[in-house]
Amino acid sequence: MPPSTLPLLNVSGLTMDFGGIRALDHLDLQVQSGEIVALIGPNGAGKTTFFNCLTGLYTPTSGDLKLNPPGRPEMRLNDLKPNQITEQGLARTFQNIRLFANMTVLENVMIGRHCRTKAQIFGAIFRTHQTVREEQAIVEASRAILEKMGLTSQADEFAGNLPYGAQRRLEIARALATEPILLLLDEPAAGMNQHETKELSHLILAIRQEGLSILLIEHDMKLVMSLSDHIFVMDYGRKIAEGRPEEVRNNLLVIKAYLGEDFIHA
Amino acid sequence: MIALKDIRNAIGIGLWFMFLTFPLLVIKVNPVEKTVIWRWNNMLLIGAASFVAYLVSHIILRRRDARQKRIRQGSEQITTQSNLLFLKTPKFLLALSCTGLLFALVFPALFSTYQINIMITALMYVVLGLGLNIVVGVAGLLNLGYVAFYAVGAYTYALLHLHFGLGFWAALPIGGLLSALFGILLGFPVLRLRGDYLAIVTLGFGEIIRLILENWNDFSKGPSGISNIPRPGFFGLEMSLETAIIYLYYLMICMVLFTIFVVNRLQNSRIGRAWFALREDEIACQAMGIDKTRTKLTAFALGATWAGMAGVFFAAKTTFINPASFTFLESAIILCIVVLGGMGSIVGVIVGAFVLILVPEYLRVFADYRMLAFGVVLVVMMLLRPQGIVANVRRTYTHKP
Numbered sequence: 065m066p067p068s069t070l071p072l073l074n075v076s077g078l079t080m081d082f083g084g085i086r087a088l089d090h091l092d093l094q095v096q097s098g099e100i101v102a103l104i105g106p107n108g109a110g111k112t113t114f115f116n117c118l119t120g121l122y123t124p125t126s127g128d129l130k131l132n133p134p135g136r137p138e139m140r141l142n143d144l145k146p147n148q149i150t151e152q153g154l155a156r157t158f159q160n161i162r163l164f165a166n167m168t169v170l171e172n173v174m175i176g177r178h179c180r181t182k183a184q185i186f187g188a189i190f191r192t193h194q195t196v197r198e199e200q201a202i203v204e205a206s207r208a209i210l211e212k213m214g215l216t217s218q219a220d221e222f223a224g225n226l227p228y229g230a231q232r233r234l235e236i237a238r239a240l241a242t243e244p245i246l247l248l249l250d251e252p253a254a255g256m257n258q259h260e261t262k263e264l265s266h267l268i269l270a271i272r273q274e275g276l277s278i279l280l281i282e283h284d285m286k287l288v289m290s291l292s293d294h295i296f297v298m299d300y301g302r303k304i305a306e307g308r309p310e311e312v313r314n315n316l317l318v319i320k321a322y323l324g325e326d327f328i329h330a
Numbered sequence: 331m332i333a334l335k336d337i338r339n340a341i342g343i344g345l346w347f348m349f350l351t352f353p354l355l356v357i358k359v360n361p362v363e364k365t366v367i368w369r370w371n372n373m374l375l376i377g378a379a380s381f382v383a384y385l386v387s388h389i390i391l392r393r394r395d396a397r398q399k400r401i402r403q404g405s406e407q408i409t410t411q412s413n414l415l416f417l418k419t420p421k422f423l424l425a426l427s428c429t430g431l432l433f434a435l436v437f438p439a440l441f442s443t444y445q446i447n448i449m450i451t452a453l454m455y456v457v458l459g460l461g462l463n464i465v466v467g468v469a470g471l472l473n474l475g476y477v478a479f480y481a482v483g484a485y486t487y488a489l490l491h492l493h494f495g496l497g498f499w500a501a502l503p504i505g506g507l508l509s510a511l512f513g514i515l516l517g518f519p520v521l522r523l524r525g526d527y528l529a530i531v532t533l534g535f536g537e538i539i540r541l542i543l544e545n546w547n548d549f550s551k552g553p554s555g556i557s558n559i560p561r562p563g564f565f566g567l568e569m570s571l572e573t574a575i576i577y578l579y580y581l582m583i584c585m586v587l588f589t590i591f592v593v594n595r596l597q598n599s600r601i602g603r604a605w606f607a608l609r610e611d612e613i614a615c616q617a618m619g620i621d622k623t624r625t626k627l628t629a630f631a632l633g634a635t636w637a638g639m640a641g642v643f644f645a646a647k648t649t650f651i652n653p654a655s656f657t658f659l660e661s662a663i664i665l666c667i668v669v670l671g672g673m674g675s676i677v678g679v680i681v682g683a684f685v686l687i688l689v690p691e692y693l694r695v696f697a698d699y700r701m702l703a704f705g706v707v708l709v710v711m712m713l714l715r716p717q718g719i720v721a722n723v724r725r726t727y728t729h730k731p
């Protein structure tokens with residue numbers, strides 16, 4: 065098999081137990097480079113738990129998480145700490161927004177640059193030439209990202225004071241600042257109105273244009289169907305279906321899993 | 331405005347305070363004449379005062395809540411930032427710090443040695459406060475054993491002088507480094523802890539250090555302490571006591587300026603931002619690629635360094651140290667400085683240190699009620715301004731394309 069067909073992210077047999085509860089049950093999932101992949105499923109299906117395992121916040125009970133960064137050898141992510149996983153090129157947003165509320169919008173994004181910069185105590189105290197240049201580069205790069213996300217005018221406000229939709233966008237901006245190769249979005253459209261959702265979908269497409277792959281958890285079916293190249297459907301921690309949007313749409317199991325839920329009008 | 335329920339609560343509070351202060355303010359035992367004096371009018375005063383205080387604070391707090399609600403609903407603009415805006419213009423700040431510095435420089439010429447001594451103490455607490463501010467205010471790690479690092483610094487100087495005849499200037503950096511080392515030593519076991527749990531463990535750490543110093547006689551000379559620690563010398567020049575104190579005062583001023591300079595640069599750096607982020611949200615912080623372990627340990631170590639250096643100054647100032655100087659109360663006072671001044675704000679911590687050290691000093695006229703009055707001041711402060719005297723203001727970055 066030529067290396068180019070290796071999936072960027074390869075999850076196999078991922079299982080996560082919380083005491084007696086099996087939140088993830090032998091989950092298999094792949095993300096190809098450059099794809100937008102959606103992960104859907106009813107509430108409590110285990111989607112967020114999957115993200116938490118993937119980003120190192122939880123240690124999975126069993127299974128493999130493997131990353132094939134372009135131009136580098138395969139990496140096993142299981143035993144890495146969250147910050148190391150971010151260094152490897154995975155960046156995420158949170159379903160329940162976790163911004164640094166008492167820091168400014170710009171600073172939030174600057175934090176994202178942390179793992180790509182290296183000023184140490186010495187440089188910080190003596191403001192060496194190098195540190196000053198690096199700080200400037202951080203500010204400039206962060207401003208550029210804010211510009212792209214349409215947050216420039218709020219750069220100096222406290223992140224906690226932003227309206228909801230802007231906070232979601234700031235979460236994405238912050239994740240982008242870590243220079244990810246795979247962006248993990250946990251319900252980015254939650255709480256957004258139609259107009260904002262539409263803008264978000266343009267944003268996601270623009271991000272993909274820049275060569276990033278995207279793994280997306282979302283309940284908004286219209287958004288999922290219009291954006292995704294590939295969809296995985298979960299229920300009770302298990303994968304119940306996968307395929308292209310039109311395949312999933314007509315899958316009986318999926319319809320059954322969602323039956324009774326009122327958002328199936330997609 | 332005041333409902334019946336509030337009156338009832340206020341009466342309850344009044345009675346409660348009467349009960350609480352009963353042993354302290356009402357009973358007065360004269361052990362010589364074996365008589366007890368009952369001061370009932372004190373009780374009435376306390377009852378009335380707490381009744382009124384409750385109602386007043388209640389009204390103020392309710393007004394503020396209502397205002398905040400209006401702000402949240404958008405019917406009122408946030409004005410807290412702007413009504414004191416002139417305080418934040420660079421010109422004003424520059425003028426203020428120049429005046430402050432000038433006053434600091436001429437201080438010894440104007441006041442007595444006694445006052446200078448108090449001022450040296452206050453300045454020492456500024457350094458301690460700024461150091462603890464890194465750990466508690468900036469990185470959000472509640473440390474109740476900070477005094478341990480202070481003790482490490484002081485004993486470093488005392489013991490190095492005792493055994494090796496080392497002077498102040500050699501001991502200063504060694505004390506700082508050793509404290510940093512102890513900071514890391516404490517940091518490792520508590521990496522996983524946060525909030526209350528962290529507070530308890532650090533509290534224990536502080537006590538352990540004190541108990542070691544108290545009981546390990548061969549090492550630290552136990553409770554009797556170490557005396558004859560020299561004051562900082564000036565190229566071997568002989569100085570009178572008064573000159574030596576004035577000299578120490580100026581050294582302390584330099585030390586404070588140095589601390590402010592370094593701490594300010596640290597806070598406004600990549601590391602400082604990581605500390606703030608850690609305080610805000612530990613999980614998001616890690617997910618953004620910040621090494622939690624490293625960030626916490628640097629915070630502990632760099633915070634402890636200042637305590638160590640302040641400890642060396644302390645030993646040099648008092649020329650005698652024993653474990654009784656390093657009790658939990660010290661940690662509590664330093665923590666108060668940080669919280670009262672404003673967590674994460676350098677100016678706030680400086681103001682907090684002066685308020686907390688100088689106010690009790692000048693409250694001595696109230697004699698027995700000094701600490702009571704002090705406690706009231708603290709409680710009222712926290713009620714009216716929970717964010718501290720100076721709220722933390724985030725820096726903005728001007729765009730230089």
Ligand SMILES: Nc1ncnc2c1ncn2[C@@H]1O[C@H](COP(=O)(O)OP(=O)(O)OP(=O)(O)O)[C@@H](O)[C@H]1O
Binds near residue numbers: 106110
């Ligand atoms: N830390 C935890 N401890 C115990 N159980 C947990 C933990 N985290 C998640 N769970 C359980 O795992 C299951 C999956 O939760 P998860 O949050 O992953 O669902 P989800 O698919 O993200 O749902 P939603 O669409 O509502 O966000 C739930 O039953 C939840 O109660």
Ligand SMILES: [Mg+2]
Binds near residue numbers: 113
């Ligand atoms: Mg979820």
